[in-house]
Amino acid sequence: MTTADIESTDREPLEATTLSTQPEPPRLPGLGWAELARWAWRQLTSMRTALFLLFLLAVGAVPGSVFPQRGNNSGDVLTYLSQHPKLGPFLDRLGMFDVFGSAWFASVYLLLFVSLAGCVIPRSLVHARAMRAKPPAAPRNLARLPEHRTYVTEAAPQVVLDAARAALRGRRWRLAAGAGTVSAEKGYARETGNLVFHLALIVLLLGVALGSLFGTKGSVIVVDGAGFANTLTRFDAFTAGRAANTDDLPPFSFVMTKFRATYERGGPQDGAPRTFEADLLVRDTPTSPQRHVTIEVNKPLTIGGTKVFLIGHGYAPVVTVKDGQGRVVLNGPVVFLPRDSKFLSQGVIKAPDARPTQFGFRGLFLPTAQVDPVRGGISTYPAADSPGLLLTLFVGDLGEDNGVSQSVYQLDTTKMKQTGAKGMRIGDVWTLPGGVGSISFDGYKEFASFSVAHDPGKDPVFIAAMTALTGLMLSLFVRRRRIWVRATAAGDGRTLVAVGGLAKTEAGGLGREVDDMMDELRVAAPELQEPELQEPELPEESQ
Amino acid sequence: MSTQTFAQLSNGFVYGAMGVLALAMFAFAAELAFGTRSRVARTNEAALVEARQPVRVGGGDAPAEPAADGAADGVADGAAKGGDERQRRADRLGGIAASLTVLATLLLFLGVVCRGFAAKRAPWGNMYEFSTTSALVVLIVFISVARRRPALRYLGVFVVVPVLLTLGLALSVLYVPAGPLLPALKSYWLVIHVAAAIVSGGVFTVGGVVTALYLVQERWERKGIVNSMSRRLPTAEQLDQSAYRLFAFVFPLWTFAIVAGAIWAENAWGTYWSWDPKETWALVTWVVFAGYLHARATAGWKGRKASIVALVGLSCFIFNYFGVNIWFTGLHAYGGLPNK
Ligand code: HEM
Numbered sequence: 001m002t003t004a005d006i007e008s009t010d011r012e013p014l015e016a017t018t019l020s021t022q023p024e025p026p027r028l029p030g031l032g033w034a035e036l037a038r039w040a041w042r043q044l045t046s047m048r049t050a051l052f053l054l055f056l057l058a059v060g061a062v063p064g065s066v067f068p069q070r071g072n073n074s075g076d077v078l079t080y081l082s083q084h085p086k087l088g089p090f091l092d093r094l095g096m097f098d099v100f101g102s103a104w105f106a107s108v109y110l111l112l113f114v115s116l117a118g119c120v121i122p123r124s125l126v127h128a129r130a131m132r133a134k135p136p137a138a139p140r141n142l143a144r145l146p147e148h149r150t151y152v153t154e155a156a157p158q159v160v161l162d163a164a165r166a167a168l169r170g171r172r173w174r175l176a177a178g179a180g181t182v183s184a185e186k187g188y189a190r191e192t193g194n195l196v197f198h199l200a201l202i203v204l205l206l207g208v209a210l211g212s213l214f215g216t217k218g219s220v221i222v223v224d225g226a227g228f229a230n231t232l233t234r235f236d237a238f239t240a241g242r243a244a245n246t247d248d249l250p251p252f253s254f255v256m257t258k259f260r261a262t263y264e265r266g267g268p269q270d271g272a273p274r275t276f277e278a279d280l281l282v283r284d285t286p287t288s289p290q291r292h293v294t295i296e297v298n299k300p301l302t303i304g305g306t307k308v309f310l311i312g313h314g315y316a317p318v319v320t321v322k323d324g325q326g327r328v329v330l331n332g333p334v335v336f337l338p339r340d341s342k343f344l345s346q347g348v349i350k351a352p353d354a355r356p357t358q359f360g361f362r363g364l365f366l367p368t369a370q371v372d373p374v375r376g377g378i379s380t381y382p383a384a385d386s387p388g389l390l391l392t393l394f395v396g397d398l399g400e401d402n403g404v405s406q407s408v409y410q411l412d413t414t415k416m417k418q419t420g421a422k423g424m425r426i427g428d429v430w431t432l433p434g435g436v437g438s439i440s441f442d443g444y445k446e447f448a449s450f451s452v453a454h455d456p457g458k459d460p461v462f463i464a465a466m467t468a469l470t471g472l473m474l475s476l477f478v479r480r481r482r483i484w485v486r487a488t489a490a491g492d493g494r495t496l497v498a499v500g501g502l503a504k505t506e507a508g509g510l511g512r513e514v515d516d517m518m519d520e521l522r523v524a525a526p527e528l529q530e531p532e533l534q535e536p537e538l539p540e541e542s543q
Numbered sequence: 544m545s546t547q548t549f550a551q552l553s554n555g556f557v558y559g560a561m562g563v564l565a566l567a568m569f570a571f572a573a574e575l576a577f578g579t580r581s582r583v584a585r586t587n588e589a590a591l592v593e594a595r596q597p598v599r600v601g602g603g604d605a606p607a608e609p610a611a612d613g614a615a616d617g618v619a620d621g622a623a624k625g626g627d628e629r630q631r632r633a634d635r636l637g638g639i640a641a642s643l644t645v646l647a648t649l650l651l652f653l654g655v656v657c658r659g660f661a662a663k664r665a666p667w668g669n670m671y672e673f674s675t676t677s678a679l680v681v682l683i684v685f686i687s688v689a690r691r692r693p694a695l696r697y698l699g700v701f702v703v704v705p706v707l708l709t710l711g712l713a714l715s716v717l718y719v720p721a722g723p724l725l726p727a728l729k730s731y732w733l734v735i736h737v738a739a740a741i742v743s744g745g746v747f748t749v750g751g752v753v754t755a756l757y758l759v760q761e762r763w764e765r766k767g768i769v770n771s772m773s774r775r776l777p778t779a780e781q782l783d784q785s786a787y788r789l790f791a792f793v794f795p796l797w798t799f800a801i802v803a804g805a806i807w808a809e810n811a812w813g814t815y816w817s818w819d820p821k822e823t824w825a826l827v828t829w830v831v832f833a834g835y836l837h838a839r840a841t842a843g844w845k846g847r848k849a850s851i852v853a854l855v856g857l858s859c860f861i862f863n864y865f866g867v868n869i870w871f872t873g874l875h876a877y878g879g880l881p882n883k
Contacts, residue, residue, distance in 0.1 A: 047841045051834055058830040058859075065820035065867070100818050208816075217813070269720070298732075298810050309813040453813040461815065465802045472798060476791045 044111070045118035053112040060108050064099035067091065113205055120198040127191050134176035135185035138484035142500030145484075147514045149499045155525035157487035157495050163524030164485040167517050173483065182485045187504070193474025200468035204461055211457025216240040216249070222256045223316050223333045223447040229253035230306070230452060249454075252303045254280040254293075259446045261313055263382050271342060271381055278310050278448045295450075305454055312449040314338040315345050317365050317389050323354035323437040333445045336365045337409060342379040343367045348411045349391070350398055351437065358398045359436050360411050364390040365444070369423075377423065386425075389441045393420040393432055480504040483514060485521075494528065497521065549661035550720065556654030557675060561710050563647040564703055570640030571699035574633050575772060640699055641689070648682040651710075655679050665734045667741060673864070674713035678706045680745025684789075688749060692785060694777040701752045732807035739800035743793050744860065750789035751857035754850045757782035761847060783846065787839065790853060794832050801825050824863035831856035 043049055068076035077097045081088040095102030142148055153160065157180060164182045165175055173184035218235035222228050230249050232238060240246050258279040264272045276297060281290045284303055295301050301308040316333035323329050329351045336347030345367075350360040368381035369388025377390045396416035420433045429440040481503045488496045499521075501514045655676050659666035666672045685702045689695050761779040763770070776782070804825065809815040816822060835856055838849035 047837065048843075051837050051841055051844065054830055054834040054837065058827045058834070061823050061827050061830075064818055065823040069818060298807075300810065300813065307813055309811070311812060451813045455814075458809065458815060462806070465805070469795060469798055469802065473795045476795060 041118060044115050047119075050112070050115050050119065053108060053115060056108050057112060060105050061099070063096050064105075067096045067099075069100070070098045109205070113202060116198055117202060120195055120202075123191075124195050124199070127188075127195060130191075131188055135174055135183040135482060137176075137178045138181040138183055138486055139500070142484055142486060142498045145500035145502050147499075147501030147503075147511050149514060149518055151497050151518070151522070151527045152490075153495050153497060153522075153525040153528055154493060155495060157489050160487035160495055160497050160521065160525045161485065163521050164487075164517070166524075167520040168483065168485075170520075171513075171517070180487055184483045184485075185481070186483075187478050187480030189474045190478040190480050191475075193471040193476075193478060196471030197468050197475055198471075200464045200471055204464035204468065207457040207460030207464055209457070210460060211241070211455040213241040213243040215453070215455040215457065216244050216246060217451065217453045217455075219311070219449060219451050221335055221447050221449045223335065224256060224259050224445045227253060227255040228450070235452070250304050250306050251286055252282065252284050252306075253286070254282040254301075254308075256280055256448060259313060259448045261383070261446065273382065276310065276313055276448075278450075305456065307453050309451045309453065310448055311451045312338075314447055314449075315343060315365050315367060315384065315387075316445045316447050317347075317363070317387075318442045318444055319349060319389075320440045320442055321349065321351050321354070321437065322439075323351060324356050324435055327355075329353045329437075333447070335408070335447055336363065340379070341382065343382040344377075344379040346409075348409055349439070350400075350408075350411065352398050352400050354437055357395055357436055359393060359395045359432070360398055360416070361391040361393055361439070362411055363392070366390070367444075369425075371423075384444060387444055389424045391422055391424065391430070391439070392418060393422075395419050395434065395436055479509070481510050481513070483517065495525070497525065546661050546663070549657045553654045553657035553661055554714075556650050556657060557710065557714065560647045560650035560654060561707060561714075563643050563650060564707050564710070567640045567643035567647060568700060568703045568707060570636050570643060571703060574637040574640060575697065575700060575775065637696060637699075641696060644682065644699065644703065645686060648679065648686060651675065651679045651682065665738070667734075667737045669717075669719050671713050671717040671719050673737070673741060673744075674709050674717055676741050677744045677748075677864075678709045678713070680742050681706050681709075681748045684745045684749045688753075688785065688789070692777070692781070694781065695753070695785060697772075697775050697777075698749075698752055698756060701756065702749060705748065705752070732803055732810060736800055736803035736807050739796055739803055743797040743800055744864065746789050746793035746796070747857050747860050750786050750793065751854060753782055753786040753789065754853050754857075757786055758847065758850055758854075761850075783850070786850070786853065790832065790835060794836065797829060797832065801829060820867045821863060824859060824867050828856055828859040828863060831859055 068080055070077050080097075081092065084091075091097065095104060099105055139145070143150075155163075161177070161180070161182055165177070168175055168182065168184045171186075173186045174188070176183045216238070217240075218232075218238040220228055220235050228234055230252050232246050232249065238246075256278055259276070260279075261276045262274045264270055264274055278295045280293045280295060280301065282293050282301065282303070283290055293301050295308065295310045297310055300310070314335070314337060316335045318333045319330065320328060321330040330349070334347055334349050336345035338345045345365040347363050347365065348360060349363060350358075352358055364377055366377055366379040366388040367384040368379050368386055370378055370380050372378045377388065394411060394413050394416035396413075399412040399415055422430050424430060424441040426441055426443055429438060431438045481501065483499065483501045486498045486500075488498070490496055499514055499518060501510045503510045655666050655672075658672060658675070662668065662672075667676050681702060685698065689698070756776060757779055760773060760776050760782055762768075763773040764779050777785070804822070805815040808817065808822075831852060835849055835852040838844035838852050844852075
């Protein structure tokens with residue numbers, strides 16, 4: 001075990017100076033703007049600033065995990081704001097509910113990346129020059145180096161040096177010749193890898209920016225048997241980057257022929273979801289033939305640069321609603337949103353066209369309905385084993401005539417009166433009190449929710465991430481090291497061969513490399529085994 | 544064998560591993576408490592002497608051969624001849640502790656494998672399984688580090704105690720019966736991503752232990768304090784080196800774990816990065832360790848300050864592992880905590 005390890009992260013002194021890692025006393029800049037700017041730039045691109053900005057980035061990200069974020073769940077943000085009427089708006093002004101889109105967070109990472117560019121680009125130039133430079137000449141005394149070997153041979157010095165050059169070239173060392181010496185260096189990939197890593201981070205950031213400028217993402221709920229076409233108006237929710245063209249989405253469409261969900265039956269994980277899949281008939285363009293595709297949770301559908309993901313599912317009870325005059329005003333599935341793991345689902349049924357009065361229901365759909373003495377209607381299993389529908393009737397103005405569109409999942413009851421409630425099974429008909437109409441519970445359908453996403457930055461980000469990873473591994477695992485071989489004629493036909501090795505980064509393994517190289521050397525210039533031979537002068541090892 | 548049998552076997556092995564580890568812990572602690580100078584520390588010191596001053600050592604009792612195994616024995620024998628019976632007992636305890644640790648690791652390995660057979664999948668689908676597998680990785684990393692650098696055997700007690708705590712927590716609080724996965728988790732990216740994360744966790748933990756001991760040893764060296772433990776531990780410089788090697792090895796792996804997670808997320812949710820708390824803390828951990836690597840290359844930050852940065856990074860990792868699963872809700876709803 002060698003303990004004389006060279007400091008593991010030491011790099012070229014050249015780099016050390018360009019990085020200005022010395023804690024310089026803050027020299028006051030001159031009055032000139034140019035000098036001030038140069039001084040500021042040097043500060044910004046110093047290693048300590050990079051360190052500081054990295055920590056700032058880490059600390060800055062934390063509130064984004066502590067407070068609800070608008071991007072992920074805007075509902076929770078509203079809840080938080082209503083629960084903390086004083087603190088909430090204050091935090092909001094600080095951008096705490098949209099940390100990763102906030103100006104202050106952006107300024108931290110933009111500064112970091114400016115610093116990165118300012119640091120890495122000059123280093124790349126220096127490194128490019130260093131790559132073309134020759135390995136340094138041999139030190140006068142190879143015996144001072146951490147790895148040192150000598151032997152004596154009868155081969156001529158030139159033979160030894162040629163053999164050394166061949167052996168080292170075979171191992172892909174960079175070579176230079178001196179007077180009676182060969183200098184070799186290896187491990188430039190360390191610095192190359194480091195630079196590639198840092199540059200790839202810049203590309204990665206650009207890819208992220210590309211995605212957020214040009215990307216689009218929409219979500220849509222599709223009931224079994226129904227279809228979807230990829231145009232803006234068909235989405236339930238849609239977000240697009242500032243520069244995205246939303247009029248020109250790829251014109252594909254699909255029909256969901258069957259949605260399937262299965263759950264664990266019995267055992268300790270009774271009711272845990274096991275599979276969901278949606279069978280689709282897809283047309284890539286309005287004129288192309290239909291093809292059959294099955295989407296699963298981890299298996300999206302890809303059409304061009306757009307991907308369709310299955311992200312959720314639920315139930316839509318099928319009802320027929322008649323008004324007070326006996327006309328059918330609603331007939332079909334109504335999407336209810338799941339509220340718990342047993343798919344107790346909540347929804348609203350509205351009859352805005354009913355005459356003489358409008359009415360609506362708040363409802364719960366229970367796929368496996370049971371009545372709990374405390375909690376009332378509950379569902380005990382996620383599959384629709386014995387579905388039940390619990391409805392509460394509200395009669396009066398639905399408040400939809402004033403042009404303000406309402407969510408289909410909400411019932412504004414400010415101008416309505418609750419006049420009844422009922423639990424129904426499939427096939428039941430409820431004649432509503434007051435003669436306002438009737439509702440029948442005809443069955444249910446399953447629905448699936450899809451996310452349709454297009455992110456042009458994804459591939460650049462992926463490639464940049466892989467490049468960064470490769471560069472990082474080179475940077476951390478490659479060792480930079482030097483070997484010198486000196487062949488000196490002793491004057492009596494014998495030649496003294498001295499070899500020295502120096503690890504610039506970590507000592508591990510260099511000794512073995514030197515030994516291997518010498519084994520090859522001994523083939524061309526065999527070692528003299530005569531016992532009377534002694535190691536020639538090595539002044540500093542005097543006993 | 545039936546699924547049920549495998550599940551029971553798995554639990555049996557995990558309990559067995561805990562029992563053996565508890566014994567190993569006592570043996571390690573006793574070694575620290577009894578021996579004044581143990582063999583490993585002397586081996587280490589012999590190597591140091593040999594490397595730093597290649598001159599002959601005066602007197603007849605300390606041979607100045609290279610510190611191969613034979614030489615180490617020679618040193619040990621020399622000291623033993625000096626009549627240090629306590630010493631030899633401590634060495635024996637240390638050997639027993641090391642063997643017990645290997646045995647416990649084997650048992651835990653069997654436990655993890657049986658769990659995989661019981662669930663018919665890679666055994667890392669919930670927090671119980673992450674914890675047992677991570678504990679296994681920590682032990683494996685410790686054993687391989689201690690093989691390469693014998694003086695680091697003294698970390699034993701500091702490694703075994705957190706492993707025992709993790710296993711105890713896993714069995715008491717995090718336990719869930721073996722079963723198949725949620726659909727969102729059925730992806731080979733899960734296997735890759737989580738395996739990388741678990742191995743990273745193991746290496747981070749051992750690196751953290753080495754770093755903490757470095758900070759203690761560095762303080763003792765700086766203040767010139769010599770006590771039985773300071774003499775037994777590797778030098779501060781060696782500890783710092785070992786910690787750096789572990790962190791330099793694990794940082795790309797952790798980077799890979801994050802990238803694999805992003806690929807998985809893209810497949811499952813359509814967005815490679817959603818800033819959910821788990822992702823956020825993974826990135827925070829990554830950034831802090833990038834800070835550690837930078838700190839080591841920044842004048843004025845080498846050594847103590849850089850080490851503290853590494854410990855902060857480890858804390859972020861652990862917080863992400865436990866804290867985020869317990870306190871935050873996010874898309875990563877796979878913690879599989881039993882009472883949720
Ligand atoms: C996005 C921000 C950054 C990240 C994530 C990052 C990450 C890293 C990592 C992981 C390493 C370790 C690789 C190695 O040791 O070879 C490293 C090394 C290095 N970074 Fe950065 N870096 C960032 C910004 C910067 C900036 C702004 C500078 C310039 C001031 C810089 C200069 C360096 C240098 C000189 C090294 C080599 C250190 C050594 O000698 O070991 N980095 N960086």
